[in-house]
Amino acid sequence: MVVRVFVAIKKKQQDVVRFLEANKIEFQEVDITMSEEQRQWMYRNIPPEKKPAQGNPLPPQIFNDDRYCGDYDSFFESKESNTVFSFLGLKPRLASKTEP
Template sequence: LVIKLQDVDWASVSNVKKHQQAVVGFLEANRISFQEVDITMLEEQRLWMYRNIPRDKQPEKGNPLPPQIFNEDRYCGDYEDFFQSKEDNTVFAFLGLSSQPSVKDSES
């Protein structure tokens, strides 16, 4: 099971970058395995992301902004959904994880 974070590598969009950093920071702090996918460099990944975001989550104009979060191919949500799940203390369910990953002693 791999959490995929569809993001961009351009700092000019400060809110996007802040949101990306918040998601990455949470995943790292909780030792959740994830893969960042830079959609600015990979056209195929950008198109995949657009196709796999449910219609009701698509903006009226333009394209959805990163970060968009997937668990494998299952859409979890965008930053607002992630933030709300943190506020509600349901982020592991939001990510499609059964519970917080346990820390193994052998990893130290």
Template sequence: MVVHVFTSSSSGFVTIKKKQQDVVRFLEANKMKSEEVDIMMSEEQRQWMYKNIPPEKGPVQGNPLPPQIFNRDRYCEDYDSFFESKESNTVFSFLGLKSQLASKEEP
């Protein structure tokens, strides 16, 4: 499974850039298969992201801000939820993945 991280290369907000980098670096450091999707480079990808975030998970006003995280078509949620899962050591279940320990133990 590939985790898709929807980012924005042209965000002027430092906090958004740091959050995007945090997610991408964490996935890389843990050797998780991931793909960064720049919503500024593809209107189609941006619209797909907006359409696939459940209404109850989106912001009250405006569009959802990056980073937004998906496991294929399954919405995992945004940075705040990712951060909480990192702090509680539940990132694998947050992403809908088997833990690395479980996959190493399998024959």
């Protein structure tokens, strides 16, 4: 017998959280396994065209207040194209310049 642990979702969640922390973006982590109310809110507020054909959408799902931003794949694409602030509905931060 082999014990197998599938961790892709946890890694995705950690990836999002690490990015937000590294960029000093305030956020609230919501554990839907602990709150049926929060889980149902998440399901209700994902646009129908963004829901999977079968089953429920899996976390991480990202919102800015009540505005749906996207899922992990959308987050990852925005990270790769350097558009995460736009994806999150935030104003881009200007890079600070250091004086010589």
